[in-house]
Amino acid sequence: MKSQSTIIIIDDQVQDEELLIVIKENYADVIVYNSSTEAIKNLSRHYGHRIIILLDLSFPTNQINGHQVLERIRESNTLIPVIIFSAVNENESGFSDLINNSAFGFLKRDASLKQILDMLQKAEFFLKTSIGGALEEWIKTHSEEELDRPYLVSVDGNNFTLKELLSEVRLQTEVGQSFSKSLSKLTIDLLARGRENLND
């Protein structure tokens, strides 16, 4: 069965027909951006889905480079796994900012199809199991109507709908972080009391 995650490839020179074929065999939706600038413009519209990004580092000099793309993504979203797919030497100084901007993984340009698929699978597993991912999944089970209704009132008196809450979580704001924290505390508490089934 195909995975429901969307794979977004940002690469100016994907000439790999075979790579696209195997990814499409495994994932329902594959989107390719040949220009990094174009990608940045449109990326936010995919944030509502579960997405994994495969990112090249070198782009023509009139476009922004991969490091900057990652930086821009991280400005608004800290949850999406971004895999670097590049021929740039990993020891080069730029690599440190990949760590700072928490790239999910690094694939060398001469990686095999299998290595690429394995890495995508790992990223998907991460998406499904991380608190952020689980939370996102849970929030998405609500109806549109529920999403627009005030759901939570924060300490300083602000109202949040589920939609707003999701955006707070994604942006890792103070409210988003504290909400995630409380949620995991609650989970542990529930589990400790023997209520394994969280849907109860």
Added chain:
Amino acid sequence: MAVKNKNLKFRIDVSAYRLLGRELITDRITALFELVKNAYDANANKVDVIFHSVNTNTGESKISITDDGLGMTLDDLRNKWMVIGTSDKRRSRVSPPPYNRKVVGKKGVGRFAVDKLGSKLLLKTTQKGSDKLICLETDWSYYAELEEKQLKIDFERNPDQEQFFTDIENRYWVEASDVETQGTSLEISLISECWTETDLKRASTELAKLISPNHASKFPLKIFLQSNEFEVYRKKEIVSLGIQYSTIEASLNFNFKTGKQEILRAENGELTKVLVDKRACGYIKLHIYYFNASAKAKFKKAFPSESIDGIKVYRDGLIATPFAEHAVSQNEQKDLLGIDKRRWSYFFDRVGTRDLLGWVEISDELNPEIVDATNRQNFVDNEAWRELRVFVIEQLRQIEGCIIQRRDTQKEQVDSELKGAGDDLSTIRKELNRLGKLAPEKMRKTLGVLEKKVAKTQASVNKGLKDKINLETEKKQQESLMFSLISLQTFSSTLAHITRTIIGRIKRTSEFFRDRFPDTQYNDVFKRGAHKIFFEMERLSGAVDFMLKYAKSDSSIEPVDVKITLENLFNNIHDYSFKQENIQTELIVKKELILNYNQTAFEDIIENLIDNSVKALVCNRETRRIKCECNIENDKLIILFSDNGCGIKEADKFRIFDVFYTTTADEGGAGMGLFIIKTRMEAFQGSIELVESIFKPSGATFKLSFSFKK
């Protein structure tokens, strides 16, 4: 909830005295500087810096700084001295006439320097025509005590009743004074550190640097240092150091009317001056002295307490604050101009701060954008300051060029003298031989011995000469190897990038083949894949061939087919990057041309030009073009190499061929390219110059000329 508008105001904690004094002014000699600067701004003719019993810290220890400047009224004291960051000096940038000194204290915090020297200050000041001497006492230790008290945890304390910096009252009183006298004296007691004779020596050396020796003034400021403990400093006038014994000296000026700035050019071992347009840093005056090893020795002997310690910036004749920061040892001295930071200093005959003494003269009026950073440790990093650094380094490079040229001439001279000596010896030997035949028996024997000795000496001289030449050739080869390695480095990282990409494509295509074949739905994919593998393999082969050429010896001269070489570079090797950057190329080689040259060197030259053009084209958003045209003119191959990129600024025209000069550091330029080209061309009696761009108004065109002769 309705919120009513209310106002809050800033208050200043008592600890501010530390921020402004002890922590802003990092060492005590800088503190002295600040106080002497205040005297300068007050039109003083003379400042006495008196150290009283400071060798050991006793109740008697005092430092006083007394000037004969304009002095202050009680109002001045209240509204200027006691106001932090007072704007008075910023409003009028010139001290009262007839002195018209450019005021140097601008931040209005110099007076807090006192705290660095000692915790108690007694200020006495009077103006001409006044019979009042106003005295003010400030006790910084009281501020410290209060700070200490406030830091203690006290649950009873009421923050609203706490005293702030500005709440503390300083006592003042009035004494009688002579109507004729004027000036201000600062007496600092409860000194914070002892001063040894070495410390005073340092203070004296550093204070000497305060004023530029090249700035002529009708009203100079004299500084005297006095001490009751050390004989040398009974009353010593501080004079700016005299420059003697330098190996090379140069002075640069500018012409305000024509908007031109002088810069240095090294030609045949001499420095000449060329006029160029004003640089972004504004007009600069520069006095620079270079000392070689023997000159340095002489200098040290003549001025034991002075040191050759680099180039400093003076603003309106007075040392600029960042340079006024005193460092205990030369090793810790900051290299604000970046003179010693230049790489490979041993390799390219670099001069360093310890070989140089220099005064860069700027002024508030002509270089307004060069501003001290608030921490006083550096200048604000802006275009003007960066350009000033470039300007200084550029001049140093010319001095370096001059030194190399002189040494080369000297080397030639030595070579020819050695050769002459060898020839002379040969003549003497022949003469001895002839004499031997004529001389009587007894003498013949002695002459024979002499002749043998001469022969031996001649042999050693010849051998010495040969060794020397061999050694030089070897050194040249090493240098040339170094250059190839540097370009090889950039080249190999690009190559690795391309290779890895190609390998990846081949690998995945064949992997797909392995796992899926046969499968009719993918028949077309398989076929395209096979083609792709073949095509990528061809590209790899080409890259390997090119790489291998670097392994070949570097010095052989061989027939170079210009057409084939250029076509290979344009259509194969760089095709990839041209496509990636959307660059249109145009290569015009009318017929087949054979040049007797070195293949690698020729490729290197064109490679570097292509590289530069690609970088220069980054800024071009329209159609990007590179054009390379070959022609024959009087036994010479002329290549015109052009791009329609950002072009070369008028100001840069003279320095683009300098090593490590780069304007494209952001694109990875190391400033090697044009330098490599120039050395490579010159090694084969060729030349390169910048001519009018064929794509004007933008772009750049280089004219390369190669000789067809061997």
